Amino acid sequence: MSALPAxxxxxxxxxxxxxxxxxxxxxxxxxxxxxxxxxxHGLEQARPRLAGLPSPDTLAGIQQATELLSDAIATGxxxxxxxxxxxxxxxxxxxxxxxxxxxxxxxxxxxxPNRITHGYGLSPSLVDTLAQTGCATPSGLARLxxxxxxxxxxxxxxxxxxxxxxxVLVTDxxxxxxxxxxxxxxxxPNQRDDAFPAKSLAGVGVIFYVLLGLRRHLxxxxxxxxxxxxxxxxxxxxxxxxxxxxxxxxxHNRALVSAGLRRLRAGxxxxxxxxxxxxxxxxxxxxxxxxxxxxxxxxxxAAGRLEDxxxxxxxxxxxxxxxxxxLAAVLDGINAERRxxxxxxxxxxxxxxxxxxxxxxxxxxxxxxLFDADWHPGVVGLVASRLKEAMHxxxxxxxPSEPGSDQLRGSxxxxxxxxxxxxxxxxxxxxxxxxxxxxxHAMAAGLSLPREALPAFEAALVAHAESVIDPxxxxxxxxxDGPLEACELDRRHAEALRDGGPWGQGFPEPLFDGVxxxxxxxxxxxxxxxxxxxxxxxxxxxxxxxxxNGTPPAPRIRIAYxxxxxxxxxxDAVQLVVVHREDAF
Numbered sequence: 001m002s003a004l005p006a007x008x009x010x011x012x013x014x015x016x017x018x019x020x021x022x023x024x025x026x027x028x029x030x031x032x033x034x035x036x037x038x039x040x041h042g043l044e045q046a047r048p049r050l051a052g053l054p055s056p057d058t059l060a061g062i063q064q065a066t067e068l069l070s071d072a073i074a075t076g077x078x079x080x081x082x083x084x085x086x087x088x089x090x091x092x093x094x095x096x097x098x099x100x101x102x103x104x105x106x107x108x109x110x111x112x113p114n115r116i117t118h119g120y121g122l123s124p125s126l127v128d129t130l131a132q133t134g135c136a137t138p139s140g141l142a143r144l145x146x147x148x149x150x151x152x153x154x155x156x157x158x159x160x161x162x163x164x165x166x167x168v169l170v171t172d173x174x175x176x177x178x179x180x181x182x183x184x185x186x187x188x189p190n191q192r193d194d195a196f197p198a199k200s201l202a203g204v205g206v207i208f209y210v211l212l213g214l215r216r217h218l219x220x221x222x223x224x225x226x227x228x229x230x231x232x233x234x235x236x237x238x239x240x241x242x243x244x245x246x247x248x249x250x251x252h253n254r255a256l257v258s259a260g261l262r263r264l265r266a267g268x269x270x271x272x273x274x275x276x277x278x279x280x281x282x283x284x285x286x287x288x289x290x291x292x293x294x295x296x297x298x299x300x301x302a303a304g305r306l307e308d309x310x311x312x313x314x315x316x317x318x319x320x321x322x323x324x325x326x327l328a329a330v331l332d333g334i335n336a337e338r339r340x341x342x343x344x345x346x347x348x349x350x351x352x353x354x355x356x357x358x359x360x361x362x363x364x365x366x367x368x369x370l371f372d373a374d375w376h377p378g379v380v381g382l383v384a385s386r387l388k389e390a391m392h393x394x395x396x397x398x399x400p401s402e403p404g405s406d407q408l409r410g411s412x413x414x415x416x417x418x419x420x421x422x423x424x425x426x427x428x429x430x431x432x433x434x435x436x437x438x439x440x441h442a443m444a445a446g447l448s449l450p451r452e453a454l455p456a457f458e459a460a461l462v463a464h465a466e467s468v469i470d471p472x473x474x475x476x477x478x479x480x481d482g483p484l485e486a487c488e489l490d491r492r493h494a495e496a497l498r499d500g501g502p503w504g505q506g507f508p509e510p511l512f513d514g515v516x517x518x519x520x521x522x523x524x525x526x527x528x529x530x531x532x533x534x535x536x537x538x539x540x541x542x543x544x545x546x547x548x549n550g551t552p553p554a555p556r557i558r559i560a561y562x563x564x565x566x567x568x569x570x571x572d573a574v575q576l577v578v579v580h581r582e583d584a585f
C-alpha cells in the first residue's frame with residue numbers, strides 16, 4: 001500500500017521559461033514569463049481569435065450531419081435535441097435549440113433525461129418516454145434525435161430509437177469504447193482516425209461546430225434565412241459549458257471562452273445567464289472564467305443533481321427577462337440545498353476515508369472507493385472531487401441509483417498522470433460484465449455497478465492503480481510561478497494577471513509564492529483568516545479562505561498566493577489570496 005500523502009501540499013516552482021516572443025509593449029514582463037511557462041510565445045497564442053479556429057469541414061462526420069439536418073429542416077421533419085443533466089449538456093442543448101431555430105428549423109423539441117428515472121444519456125427508458133410525448137407534425141415523418149454531450153456510449157438507447165424508425169445524430173466529445181453505437185451519423189472529434197485538431201472541445205463546442213457546418217451547407221444551397229444568422233451570438237453559452245466541463249483550455253477553447261466572456265461582460269448574454277450572474281452577486285463587467293466555474297455553472301448543475309435539468313435548460317432558453325430572473329432564483333435555491341447535501345456527504349466520506357486509513361495501519365490505497373446507502377446520486381461527483389483534492393488520489397464515490405436500489409451510480413475523479421476512463425476500461429477487461437456501463441475522460445468518469453459487485457470492483461481498481469501509479473504522483477504539488485517583487489504587488493499587475501486569461505484547466509491561473517512577516521491577523525467568520533503582511537514595501541492584505549483552524553499563524557510564513565484586485569475596498573487596493581501557508585524559519 002502507498003503511504004498517506006504528506007500533511008499539506010508541497011510548493012514546487014515551475015521551471016524558468018524565457019519570456020521572449022512577439023509581444024506588444026503593453027504586456028508586462030511577469031505576464032510574458034507566465035505565458036512562456038505555459039508554452040505560449042506571442043500575443044496570437046496568448047489571446048487566440050475565432051478567426052484562427054479550424055474549419056468545421058475538417059471534422060469527421062460533419063458533411064453527413066449537415067445533410068441530415070438540412071433535409072430535416074427542408075421537409076419539416078421533427079428534430080428532438082436530447083440533452084444531458086450537467087452544465088455542458090444543458091448549454092449544449094440550449095445552443096442546439098437556439099442555433100437550429102436561427103437556421104430555419106420549425107419543428108423543434110428538446111428533452112433531457114431525469115437522473116433517477118432514466119439514468120445517463122439516451123437510454124431505452126428515455127426512448128420509451130420520448131415515444132409518449134409530442135413531436136407530431138403535418139408531414140408525419142419519423143423524428144430525428146440529436147444527442148448533445150453524450151451518445152457515444154448509448155448503444156442500447158440508440159438501438160431502441162432506431163427500432164422505432166427514428167434517425168439518430170450523435171454529437172459528443174467523450175472517448176469512444178471498443179465499438180460505436182448504431183447511430184446514423186456520429187460527430188465526435190475524439191473518434192479514432194479523426195484528424196480534427198480541436199480534440200479538447202466540450203460537448204457544447206461540438207454542437208456549435210455542427211451548427212457552423214450546417215450554416216455553411218445551407219449557404220451553399222442558397223437556403224439560409226435572410227439576414228444570415230450570427231452564430232457568434234451563441235458563444236456566451238459555449239463559454240459557460242466549456243469552462244464548466246473542465247476540458248483543457250487550449251488555444252481553441254480559449255478563443256471560444258474569450259469571445260463568450262466578452263459577450264457576457266457587455267451584457268449581451270442570454271437572459272438566463274444574465275439573471276444567474278445577478279443572483280450569484282457577480283460583477284458582469286469583470287466576469288472571468290472563475291466566476292463561471294464557481295458561481296454560474298454550479299447553479300445550472302444543481303438542477304440536474306437534485307431536481308430536473310429541464311429547469312436549467314428552460315432558464316437558458318428563456319428570452320423574457322422577468323421569467324429568467326424567476327428561474328434563476330429557483331436554481332439559486334436548489335444550489336443552496338445542494339451545498340448542504342454535499343457538505344454532509346463530504347463529511348461522511350472523510351470519516352470513511354479516515355476509518356479506512358486506520359484499518360490499514362495509517363496507509364491508504366492508491367485509489368479510493370466510497371459508498372453510502374443514503375448518499376444522493378446527483379452529488380457523488382462533487383464528493384469524489386472534494387475527496388480527490390483532500391487525499392490527492394483517484395476517488396470513486398457511489399450512491400444507489402435511486403433510494404433502496406441495488407444498482408449503484410458511481411462518479412470518479414482522478415489526479416494528473418492516472419487516466420480514470422482508461423482505468424475503468426482496464427477493470428472492465430479484467431472483470432468482464434461486472435461494470436454495467438462507463439464513460440468519461442482522463443480526469444472524470446462515471447459508471448454503473450451492481451451493489452454486490454462493489455468489493456470486487458474496488459479490489460480490481462486498487463490493483464490496477466497500484467500497478468501503474470508512481471508513488472510520487474500521490475504527493476500533492478502546488479506549481480508556483482515563483483515570487484513577485486514588492487514593486488509588482490500593485491493594482492496594475494493584479495488587473496493584468498486577472499485579464500490575461502481565460503485561465504482554467506490546462507492553462508492554470510498564475511500562482512506565486514514567497515515569505516512574508518505577519519503584521520496582524522484576525523479570524524473572519526468560523527473558517528477564514530485575514531492577514532496583514534509585510535510586502536517589503538509596506539503592508540498588504542491577505543485572505544486565507546478556510547485557513548482558520550483556531551491556531552494563530554506563525555510570525556513569519558511562506559505562502560502560495562494569487563494577486564488579485566480588492567474590488568471590495570476599491571481604488572488601488574489589492575490582496576493576496578492565500579492558497580496554502582506554512583511556517584517559515
